[in-house]
Amino acid sequence: MSVRLTQRELPALLERQLAPHLRAGRWCLAYSGGLDSSVLLHLLAAYRQNHPAAPPLHAIHVNHQLQEAATDWAAHCQRQCDALGISLTVQSVQVDTGKASLEAAAREARFACFESLLGDGDVLLLAHHLDDQVETFFLRALRGAGASGLAGMPPMRLLGRAVLLRPLLGAPQGALQDYATYHKLAFVDDPSNHSAQFDRSYLRTEVLPLFEARWPAYRQTISRAMGHLRDMAPDTPMLTPCCSVLGDPGVSVAGIASLTDAQLSQALRSWLSSEGLMMPNAAALGEFVRQLRLGDVSHARLQTSAWLIQHYDDAVYRLPPETDLPGSTTVAPGKPCPWAGRELALVPCAVGEVGILPEQALSLTARRGGERCRLHGHSVRRPLKKILQELRVPPWWRERLPLVYAGDELVAIADLQWCDSALVGKTQPGERRFSLVWRRGN
Secondary structure: OOOOOOOOHHHHHHHHHHHOOOOOOOEEOOOOHHHHHHHHHHHHHHHHHHHHOOEEEEEEEEEEOOOOOHHHHHHHHHHHHHHHHOOEEEEEEEOOOOOOOOOHHHHHHHHHHHHHHOOOOOEEEOOOHHHHHHHHHHHHHHHHOOOHHHHHOOEEEEOOOEEEEOOOOOOOOOHHHHHHHHOOOOOOOOOHHOOOOHHHHHHHHHHHHHHHHHOOHHHHHHHHHHHHHHHOOOOOOOOOEOOOOOOOOOEOOOOOOHHOOOHHHHHHHHHHHHHHOOOHHHHHHHHHHHHOOOHHHOOOEEEOOOOOOOEEEEEEEEEEOOOOOOOOEEEOOOEEEEEEOOEEEEEEEEOOEEEEOOOEEEEEOOOOOOEEOEEEEOOOOEHHHHHHHHOOOOOOOOOOOOOEEOOOOOEEEEEOOOOOOOOOEEEEOOOOEEEEEEEEEO
């Protein structure tokens, strides 16, 4: 993101960053009352006014009780939120002033407070900007940090049960200052931000102005270098392998909010390589990652000439190759039937296992639409479409499942569920019943 970004571009920047989080439980703003969080509060209020269906917005003010004016700051935050119609939680914390770094102790107490107030699916929004990111680079460099540390603050990461998001991380502080001036925003000024007692404040007020005088574009240059470090960071997490209910190989993407785009791309490449698949081009993989950030609404797919992967139910799966389905066929004990690249067979049941009596050959057909079924042990007939969704059958299988009929009666949904039928029941001692197994062909 260029440091030339202006205050007029901040709403568009925010909209892009919020797009993957439109299904969050709540958007919770860490609101100190200072300039940066006041700008983000105003931007978020304006966004929600234009997008009423967006998640509810809530502000959190943490009173560290370290300044005489702390109570006045909390009252200021309440007034601003009341004026915008935004709910606010004010929480006081005890900061361990005996620690070597008061900044670190305050941060620890603040984030513990945030985590205690956030629920499943919430997004915590912080107003960090590009200048904060550059300061972080210098402070960590002076502490001898490695590539991961020098890559700076991640735009997103997990925080307990929630997601932490820094939507303005690509904007220079000058753009936020111009925005506050243009909209005549009221904000508090924490004197510790100007105190050379604290390392970050000393760097901001004494050191970085010298850099700017000599190298005016230093923010942009260092930001670019940090991006390179993020790309080469060696600690990219591996995605957890999983399988769909029908055995499609995949990886879980439930925790991708904590990964950068570069990390996620590399993790996907690693998985594809483990599957023995050729790598996609960078542009196609980048677009797939962008779609994954949108969640289930995106139906993200990535297809090459040799394979297809698709997002479903917090995972990415490799789809089976397309094969022609027979119009109708039969299966009987000792006579397995090929179906959709797999083999469906009737195998003898053990005592106590639910199975079907071998009174007649069973016919197989694909879905035609409108089927209804009462599952074995249930009392209500329901649409097959709803049952397949509840069974978490991936969309690419729903039209290809073999439906098993005894005459005109639907008795089984592949080998996933038996339907209610006089032919279906538990195998008793001395009784001969069969279960269905839909296995991959050789």
